[in-house]
Amino acid sequence: MPTSRNGSGQLPPAAVSATGLRKSYGDKTVLDGIDLHIPTGSVFALLGPNGAGKTTVVKILSTLITADGGQARVAGHDLTADPQAVRAAIGVTGQFSAVDGLITGEENMLLMADLHHLPRGEGRRTAADLLERFDLTDAAKKPAATYSGGMKRRLDIAMTLVGDPRIIFLDEPTTGLDPRSRHTMWQIIRKLVTGGTTVLLTTQYLEEADQLADRIAVLNNGRLAAEGSAEELKRLVPGGHVRLDFTDPAAYHHAATALREATRNDEALTLQLPHDGSQRGLRSLLDRLDAAGVEADELTVHTPDLDDVFFALTGDTVPSPNQPTEAAR
Structure with a gap:
């Protein structure tokens, strides 16, 4: 891309x-x-x-x-x-x-200032400013190992x-x-x-x-x-959809008749339709349900996230133990 x-x-x-x-x-x-x-x-x-x-x-x-x-x-x-x-x-x-865990946080900072050839006064000011900026002032005099x-x-x-x-x-x-x-x-x-x-x-x-x-x-x-x-x-990954959940079998069957393109689960009383999650698309779906006189008990939208992208592009299905992944919701 x-x-x-x-x-x-x-x-x-x-x-x-x-x-x-x-x-x-x-x-x-x-x-x-x-x-x-x-x-x-x-x-x-x-x-x-x-x-x-x-x-x-x-x-x-x-x-x-x-x-x-x-x-x-x-x-x-x-x-x-x-x-x-x-x-x-x-x-x-x-x-x-x-x-370096054997020296203090401040000493680590001053060592870096020396490596950058900063004058002593400028190095101390820079170290103090950065330690404060990173909320490390209280720990500055303690060994970094702690x-x-x-x-x-x-x-x-x-x-x-x-x-x-x-x-x-x-x-x-x-x-x-x-x-x-x-x-x-x-x-x-x-x-x-x-x-x-x-x-x-x-x-x-x-x-x-x-x-x-x-x-x-x-x-x-x-x-x-x-x-x-x-x-x-x-958007590279297909699979976005809307799921409609029903508790009333009659309402479920009316909705299934109105939304013939939906994938049915007669046992769970759910319908699933391909969907991009856009506001316009959702409005159109709700209008169709209204026209059929049907109201779903629950409507959920799933759009692909970075988990889907990652697995689709890398071919991975289960992260390795030292490869933590967190869902981007």
Whole structure:
């Protein structure tokens, strides 16, 4: 699915763009020609099962490994020709925390400030501001090993922001967090984007992609299976329907006569009709029931969600134990 274009027919300015990215390890092809266009100031989610190639994309774009083929530009800089400029423009939070548990949260922040060659006074101000911003001031003097999982993740992202990056790569940032910590992380990501930061997010959580991403790319077996907004992806999958439930057998049979295209369940007294869930379509259905003098006891609408998209595009039917998925309702 093509990326949306602006009124002049041109693609919006890209913070990250890639064409034909390829990567293999021996005879194992991890990426098989990936194209990306991530607009500035947006959240772009790479969604896919374990082994799909998500982390490899992040490692290539953050200059941690080199691609075997293809081209990419990050923050306007060619990945191969000017990797140092790319590194200066980005921040990376990996699947595993970079926090040093033997030192305090504040010391972790000051260490990052030193690595970015910030003057001592500026480094302390930056550290203090970020610790406050991420609600870590009270814990700043405590060893990071004493932090909860959510606190360590917040500190990890705060450390990533010390260099004021324009683009942030978040590789499965909420894996292992409890629901409250996950929602806190979502709020942090939204605030970053509101401030103009571009975020490339990899995730296995369907709800996370649905909640945060302006655009989603579904990666499977090293290829992009589909790309678009959450709503665009949901429209790729058939299966939307309306179900009508009845308790009165006579009303059920009258409705079945009026709605001959419906799939009947005479035992459960339910009718199911293909439906896109639109307001106009629902109004038309209700008008037909009114004309037949029939009223259903319950009407439910099902439209495809990211679960349906994910399973249809990846061929998965049951997530693996270490691949948690949450329904995007």
